[in-house]
Amino acid sequence: MSLDMPTLFVAVTAVALLLAFWVAFMAWGQPARHALWAWALGLMCCVISQVLFGLIDHFPWALAVIGGNVAYACSLALMLLALRRFQEVEMVGWRWLAPIVLVGLICVLWLYEVRWRVLGVTLVFSGQIVVILLALLDRSQKQHGRGRYILVGAFTTLLIILLMRAAAAASGALDGQSSAEGARWLAVVFLISMGVILSITLGFVYMTVERAERLNFELAMKDMLTGLANRRAITDQLLNTVARAQRQGQYLSVVMLDIDHFKQVNDSYGHQAGDMVLRGVAQTLQSRLRAQDQIGRFGGEEFLVILPDTNLEGAQTLAEALRTAVEATPTQWGAHSIAVTISIGVRGGAVTGGDTADSLVGAADAALYRAKQNGRNRTELAVVAAAAVPGFMAMQATQA
Template sequence: MRLDVPTLFAVVTLVALLMAGWICFMAWGKPARDALWAWGLALLAYAGSHVLFAMLGPQPLASLVIGGNLAYSVALSLMLLALRRFDGLDTQAGPPLLVQLQLFAPVLAIVLLYLLLMDQYAARVVAGSLTFSLQIVFILRSLLDRRMPRHGRGRYILLTAFFALLASLLLRSLAAAMGWMASNDDDAGRLWLTMVFVVALCAVISISLGFVYMTMERAELRNFELAMKDMLTGLSNRRAISDQLHMAVSRAQRQGQYLSVLMLDIDHFKRVNDGYGHQAGDAVLRGVAHTLLSRLRAQDQIGRFGGEEFLLMLPDTSLEGAATLAEALRQAVEATPTQWGAHRISVTISIGVAGGVITGAVTVDGLVAAADSAMYRAKQSGRNRCEVAPPLLAPN
């Protein structure tokens, strides 16, 4: 089957314009620095490059050739910028020098190379294709950046599309360098153009869907964090830590394992709010949360259970081990004041410990109630201390 190059031009251009329009519609009302705006503008530049290419005749005008390739390079730079903004790597202060070079140097290089090589078709194709390939390598590096902890399916769609684009550009560069194509108008040139535009059509659809899907994944992640995280401390909220405790109790019951919980409360927290203000109180809550979290094992879980109450879940931990950890945490909080302006605010905590071998008779509510009751005794006994609930079941 022989594909018509002008038709491919038109299809790729229309698809790019359609995708650009919908992505800009999605970005409507968002800040100008939002990643969606940069991606939408990139697709507009991509479509613009094909419009200019479509205007080329048998004797192409230098302005159209340079303009089309310049627009293509701008599109790739805007995509790189969009990815950096999406990942939060582009700040108000501006990207570092190396990133500025990655964004702007290829665009300038395209103009200079095409001005110098305008009369040398093969050299022009090789130079342009390699420059675009370098820009795609920058994009792939951004997509694979290790600083981003979650690589969802949208990111893998983008990786696949950009690898395909990279391969097609490198193959076209090789064909021009080996003399397999003398111009865009001979049979070989039209064949390579057909290959490039088929890949481009698939790529423009894939990169648009991939970026939109990546945006949806980010929104889902944020919604999950809002539902399951305490925004002040960054710890699990009451709902999340309760769900984790239910799963841990069920697992411990099936396997007959130890499980302990600590319920702790900041002593005289109202005095902090009254004496220093609620912002200082928030800082103290964050400081205590950080101190507790930094001294837990990877398998331990902690959540903010209430105003100034925290619940800690310790899998595979006996009552004695939990009591030892509780005392270490109490001492750590007492020894770690929170800096608030010129003030160093010291607080203490009272801790209730409950746990043991989990049997079918143990419930989550009963375990939490036992720890809460022990914490209440610690409060009644003078605060800044640990109290241990009676063991649930003595080990065999």
């Protein structure tokens, strides 16, 4: 079956143009430096490249060859720029433009030397794709799920095709190629281009959507002031940890902490200083916990700490370490050094089938209340195995 070249050309160009339009539509209203704008421009450069190559018989030949290759190099450079902006990595200087200049020079110097021109520009394109793949596989970046894998697969496929093209040019296979063979090769390139354009744009958009979903989840589950888990998140974690401890017969300790005289901090220094104190205390607490421990802001100036597989003695030791760390770590606010203390209630030990998240928090909260009554800046232990306190968390949520 023969492939109709004009039809393929129109199809590939229309697909790339439509994708560029929709990506630009998605970017509408975003700052000019948004990653989607760079990606849309990259697709437009790809369209220009396809037009120049597809209509090479209707353009001045030299203009079509030089312009088409330079436009393709621009497309890859803009895609790399978009990816780095997405990753919030600043591209230093104008080094990302170097491949574009290099491709232009190769085309000018070897305009009539088909083998060396094709080999040179293909190797530059391959190098650009390698840099894109390295950025996608950068371990210092957060992983972005399936969208990233789509991009890696599409760019790897394109890299393989380009390396095959470079090998054909280096071996001289292109020199004796008939016009019919050239047309078939161009048809294959058009088909591959359509698949790659669809795949990389789908992958990039999907990766953007995945990050937006992750950010929305973090907003829903994270306290934006302290960066800790919010009440909803830490409550869910406690429910899961209690269930696991009951199934596996493990110890579990729950610690409630409250900043002493926090209202006086707000009254004396202002609410911004109070916010800074909350952040400072949160950082101090988090830095002293183990990897398996969980902490969240339970409400106001109160924090909940979950200590899996920890008995009462271990929980008391850690609670005292947290208390002394906070006392020894004042918060700097301008010229002021604001020192605060915390009171702590601990419920630790074995978890029975009758224990619930409500009952554990209730017991720890009762111990915290005793610490407040007994002078603050101290740790109190739950004196008995706490019975369930019906609706405690619902009551606290209503009060918060």
